[in-house]
Amino acid sequence: MSVKAFELVPAVEREQVMGEKVRINIECIECCGQHLFLGTNDCFIHHFILEEHMTAKGKLAYKAQKLLHKYLGLKKPVAELKAASALERLIVLCDSTITVVDMVTLELVPFGGIKLKGVTAFCINENPVTGDAFCVEMAVVLARRRAVQICTVHEDRVDMLKEVTTPEQPCALSLDGYNICLALSTQYMILNYSTGASQDLFPYDCEERKPIVKRIGREEFLLAGPGGLGMFANAEGISQRAPVSWSESVIAAAVCFPYVVALDESFVTVHSMLDQQLKQTLSFRDGHLLQDFEGKVVLASSKAVYILVPLPLERQIQDLLASHRVEEALTLTEAAQRNIPKEKYQILHKRILQQAGFIQFGQLQFLEAKEHFRKGQLDVRELISLYPLLLPASSSFTRCHPPLHEFADLNHLTQGDQEKVQRFKCFLISYLHEVRSSDSANGFREDVDTALLKLYAETGHESLLDLLASDNACLLADSAPWLEKHHKYYALGLLYHYNGQDSAALQMWVKIVNGDLQDSTRPDLFEYVVDFLSFCSNLDLVWRHADWALQKDQKIGVQIFTKRPISEEKMGQLNPNDVIAYLEKHSQALLLYLEHLVLEKKLQKEKYHTHLAVLYTDKVLGLISRPSANEEQLSAARQKLQRLLKESNLCRVQLLLGKIQDSELLLLERATLHGKLEEHDKALHILVHQLKDSPAAEEYCSWASASQDRSYRQKLFHQLLSVYLDPDLPGGAQTIAAVDLLNRHAEDFDAVHVLKLLPEEWSLPLLRPFLCGALRASVHARCTSQVAVGLARAQNLQLQHDRLKYRGGPILVSEKKGCQLCHNTFSEPDCACLPGGTPVHIHCVAKKALDLPKRQHENAHRSNHT
Amino acid sequence: MPQASRTKKPDVKVVILGDMNVGKTSLLHRYTERKFKDTISTVGGAFFLKQWGPYNISIWDTAGREQFHGLGSMYCRGAAAVILTYDVTNWQSLAELENRFLSLTDTANTDCIFAIVGNKADLTDTLAHGPDTESERGDEAQPEVPCPTPPGTPLQHKQVSREDAVALYARVLRYKGLEEKACLPAETVCFETSAKTGYNVDVLFETLFDLVLPSILKKRSEGESSTVDLETPMEVKRTKAGCCA
Numbered sequence A: 001m002s003v004k005a006f007e008l009v010p011a012v013e014r015e016q017v018m019g020e021k022v023r024i025n026i027e028c029i030e031c032c033g034q035h036l037f038l039g040t041n042d043c044f045i046h047h048f049i050l051e052e053h054m055t056a057k058g059k060l061a062y063k064a065q066k067l068l069h070k071y072l073g074l075k076k077p078v079a080e081l082k083a084a085s086a087l088e089r090l091i092v093l094c095d096s097t098i099t100v101v102d103m104v105t106l107e108l109v110p111f112g113g114i115k116l117k118g119v120t121a122f123c124i125n126e127n128p129v130t131g132d133a134f135c136v137e138m139a140v141v142l143a144r145r146r147a148v149q150i151c152t153v154h155e156d157r158v159d160m161l162k163e164v165t166t167p168e169q170p171c172a173l174s175l176d177g178y179n180i181c182l183a184l185s186t187q188y189m190i191l192n193y194s195t196g197a198s199q200d201l202f203p204y205d206c207e208e209r210k211p212i213v214k215r216i217g218r219e220e221f222l223l224a225g226p227g228g229l230g231m232f233a234n235a236e237g238i239s240q241r242a243p244v245s246w247s248e249s250v251i252a253a254a255v256c257f258p259y260v261v262a263l264d265e266s267f268v269t270v271h272s273m274l275d276q277q278l279k280q281t282l283s284f285r286d287g288h289l290l291q292d293f294e295g296k297v298v299l300a301s302s303k304a305v306y307i308l309v310p311l312p313l314e315r316q317i318q319d320l321l322a323s324h325r326v327e328e329a330l331t332l333t334e335a336a337q338r339n340i341p342k343e344k345y346q347i348l349h350k351r352i353l354q355q356a357g358f359i360q361f362g363q364l365q366f367l368e369a370k371e372h373f374r375k376g377q378l379d380v381r382e383l384i385s386l387y388p389l390l391l392p393a394s395s396s397f398t399r400c401h402p403p404l405h406e407f408a409d410l411n412h413l414t415q416g417d418q419e420k421v422q423r424f425k426c427f428l429i430s431y432l433h434e435v436r437s438s439d440s441a442n443g444f445r446e447d448v449d450t451a452l453l454k455l456y457a458e459t460g461h462e463s464l465l466d467l468l469a470s471d472n473a474c475l476l477a478d479s480a481p482w483l484e485k486h487h488k489y490y491a492l493g494l495l496y497h498y499n500g501q502d503s504a505a506l507q508m509w510v511k512i513v514n515g516d517l518q519d520s521t522r523p524d525l526f527e528y529v530v531d532f533l534s535f536c537s538n539l540d541l542v543w544r545h546a547d548w549a550l551q552k553d554q555k556i557g558v559q560i561f562t563k564r565p566i567s568e569e570k571m572g573q574l575n576p577n578d579v580i581a582y583l584e585k586h587s588q589a590l591l592l593y594l595e596h597l598v599l600e601k602k603l604q605k606e607k608y609h610t611h612l613a614v615l616y617t618d619k620v621l622g623l624i625s626r627p628s629a630n631e632e633q634l635s636a637a638r639q640k641l642q643r644l645l646k647e648s649n650l651c652r653v654q655l656l657l658g659k660i661q662d663s664e665l666l667l668l669e670r671a672t673l674h675g676k677l678e679e680h681d682k683a684l685h686i687l688v689h690q691l692k693d694s695p696a697a698e699e700y701c702s703w704a705s706a707s708q709d710r711s712y713r714q715k716l717f718h719q720l721l722s723v724y725l726d727p728d729l730p731g732g733a734q735t736i737a738a739v740d741l742l743n744r745h746a747e748d749f750d751a752v753h754v755l756k757l758l759p760e761e762w763s764l765p766l767l768r769p770f771l772c773g774a775l776r777a778s779v780h781a782r783c784t785s786q787v788a789v790g791l792a793r794a795q796n797l798q799l800q801h802d803r804l805k806y807r808g809g810p811i812l813v814s815e816k817k818g819c820q821l822c823h824n825t826f827s828e829p830d831c832a833c834l835p836g837g838t839p840v841h842i843h844c845v846a847k848k849a850l851d852l853p854k855r856q857h858e859n860a861h862r863s864n865h866t
Numbered sequence B: 001m002p003q004a005s006r007t008k009k010p011d012v013k014v015v016i017l018g019d020m021n022v023g024k025t026s027l028l029h030r031y032t033e034r035k036f037k038d039t040i041s042t043v044g045g046a047f048f049l050k051q052w053g054p055y056n057i058s059i060w061d062t063a064g065r066e067q068f069h070g071l072g073s074m075y076c077r078g079a080a081a082v083i084l085t086y087d088v089t090n091w092q093s094l095a096e097l098e099n100r101f102l103s104l105t106d107t108a109n110t111d112c113i114f115a116i117v118g119n120k121a122d123l124t125d126t127l128a129h130g131p132d133t134e135s136e137r138g139d140e141a142q143p144e145v146p147c148p149t150p151p152g153t154p155l156q157h158k159q160v161s162r163e164d165a166v167a168l169y170a171r172v173l174r175y176k177g178l179e180e181k182a183c184l185p186a187e188t189v190c191f192e193t194s195a196k197t198g199y200n201v202d203v204l205f206e207t208l209f210d211l212v213l214p215s216i217l218k219k220r221s222e223g224e225s226s227t228v229d230l231e232t233p234m235e236v237k238r239t240k241a242g243c244c245a
């Protein structure tokens, strides 16, 4: 399929040229502005005005109005006409001679300078180098001359600037700046007439085929090549565009960007310079001339003149798109950039990109489509709207008009092919995902997010949860039924939660946990709900669901209360008393909660501590009384109790003592409780005599004195020692335990005191570690204090030294010098110095120091009087 | 493969020469479109713009037909690299390179790089059946034209050996009046390829692109100023991975 790039519009009818005369042919054309000049084989020049107008159908049409015709009087065909509009002259080639006529009157203008006879071809420089607006540069080829003449045409004369010789006879030429592009008899070449540099282009037999040399732009030429090729060459002799392929019989070529138009015996062909493709073929018989004048392509048979009117670019692009030629359409669009105002171009370009994207989308070329959508800044809703039901019902979107594509919707596109449907959906998912992460969703985030949610739900995509858990704009009203339809109940809960409807969310989840709804998204949903409740600031909701959670599992359920984060604000804070009261009927949970308060959060409240201790105690007592309970359970329970008793200073001791008083087993606990009451004798008694556990007794001493000073500790250890040594007790004194105690805790005893206590008959080696320890400790203490004394002294000396240094130079004391205070002489070197270094007797200073307060007092008085 | 923007100017030119039917168009097509399909006889010439890192490289496919022979010199004018292509199953195609095509390269740059490429290696070498893995990129989803030789189809006789190509390379250098030692070694620039299977095709083009980079830099610096810039090293080493993939 091809594009319609041009339309052939008649301009000058045959009657207007020849009237009744049949044998008259058009030989050449010149067109500038509205003026159209024709040269005929009977040596006439015709001057028309071409008027453009729109037909009722909105098409461009031309009406030619003849102004004048003029016979040149040579009986030869007019071979070439070129306008020099600034000079109001027409340059005419007729009978191998160049003449100049007035553009308006068509009268011959006599001109001076050189005569140009025997001319076979000439051309005008469209890119002149002189910079003189009132002269035209021209290159002329003379018969049988291997040369090109460069001339300038002025109003009244023609000057020759230069003659450039060529290797062969030139037959056709074109000029751009200093570059002459020449068809010689066997080849094309480019000559720079300023530098003289020349460049062969390629061989071409001009005798056999008529050459074409056409300047198409700055320093670029189009040439007829072998095999009917249209070759491009620049001034350096390099081809920067691939050739276009004409027929071998090509007669003429013209350029109307981005097209190359060529004429042969029966067709006009249109190629794009952008991709070298043939775009359009127009049938045209008897074609004779084809030329472009300032963008206007004029075509003539020997009898009539036509204009090739380019169709609006937009139309051409749309035609290309209609035949799915995306690349070509884009190429053409981008080439149009230089002909269209910037804003207009941007709008056009975007639209074409979007259309191109949709074409590729329809062909499942998603990568390309995505790229074009992105570049074309597609309103993403255009795409979403193709998928039934994805846009929210509330969306105000309507597709753009004229439409960007021809698809009704996805069903239309896929014709029910499910595999395709899936592929389209996958594409939309990935596209929307990208749109979300860029900022091109601006303004329609609701539409995007809701559509994405629906797609995720429908396809069971794992990102559904991520979407709901993150910042999103999914519309609840639209999404909720959809999620329900696809059994995404957990997700629905998340959506409710995101929309501040926690109650609805919990309802959903509870139903799933209870098995009333089936959704296996989260196997750990119960834990999740509990966690959710623990963070839930709506206390009403928490209380409403706590029962359910605790009934399901107390251990996990209690986390509603224990995992609750502590925050400064009052809102969402639970009063522990309320919780405890509430948990009364869930004993396991209550215990866990109290543990949480006391052991983890370390709340210093007697009530909680006692409550926990009581619960522990009850548990232990319960286990004791239950025969089925095993050792491990019991010891674990006791350990907990013991730890609490030891660590807590808040439990109500008497109460607890009362509870365990009767138990034969809980001696250690009892001792601890006594310890709490500082009833160490009772405690030690229990430990030593009832429990007979001397390590426990020692540990007790350490524990009970842990936060006390050394003497308290010593006292306690001495107490234990006395208990051991008490001969009045049943079983007598516990010598071994006493020795061990001494040896192990030497530092906790006052050795002197201990030695007094010990029975005479004990052997020393028995107490060797104790004595060594004691001795070493005492020696150590002595040494340490000596060091301390030494250091203090050194410091003192240092200070004195500093002081002396501060005071300054030597003090001279001699037998002849007297003390300032008593005026007696010095008899000994010892002296004291007054401020300023005056030596005085030490005893005088001492005396003075004693007097000083009095004197000062007097001084103060005196100064008051002055 | 991302095509260079439609309107960019090329920085450097690579030209593929060789007799008709040796597979020039197919090679370019394989490289740019990543597939092998039936080609129609190239009319005149065509080119493709390849973006290579920050540069645009134009690759010209020429017509091998005698009729268009005269255009060769023009295509080669200013070329930084010329790929002389023959068909490994056709001795004449190698001979033609020397007889007809070598003289066309007179218009190429003086530092033009020459590559000698024997195409259709799939017909004579089992090795060339799989596409060379290192150059095959995973961007081709559609099924390949089935390329393994069907059982029973014997490999054709290889008329041109690698040694012949290496020898031609030496003669090319001599023709150019170049010292063999000062030029790229034959191992670097003699390839055997298959446009049909893709064997060695990416390697061929990408090796050449890397080799012409200094030429681009030179062209740029000449274009920018006439001052000699001692700082810009001419032997800029580029790794393949660093270029657009």
Ligand SMILES: Nc1nc2c(ncn2[C@@H]2O[C@H](COP(=O)(O)OP(=O)(O)O)[C@@H](O)[C@H]2O)c(=O)[nH]1
Pocket: B018, B019, B020, B021, B022, B023, B024, B025, B026, B027, B037, B038, B039, B040, B041, B042, B064, B119, B120, B121, B122, B123, B193, B194, B195, B196, B197
């Ligand atoms: N077996 C095989 N055939 C090839 C290969 N390359 C090209 N051909 C075929 O050779 C013929 C000519 O290829 P073409 O690319 O048009 O050659 P050109 O004239 O040098 O451009 C076509 O029929 C291709 O299918 C190849 O690597 N292996």
Ligand SMILES: [Mg+2]
Pocket: B024, B025, B026, B039, B040, B041, B042, B061, B062, B063, B064
């Ligand atoms: Mg080809």
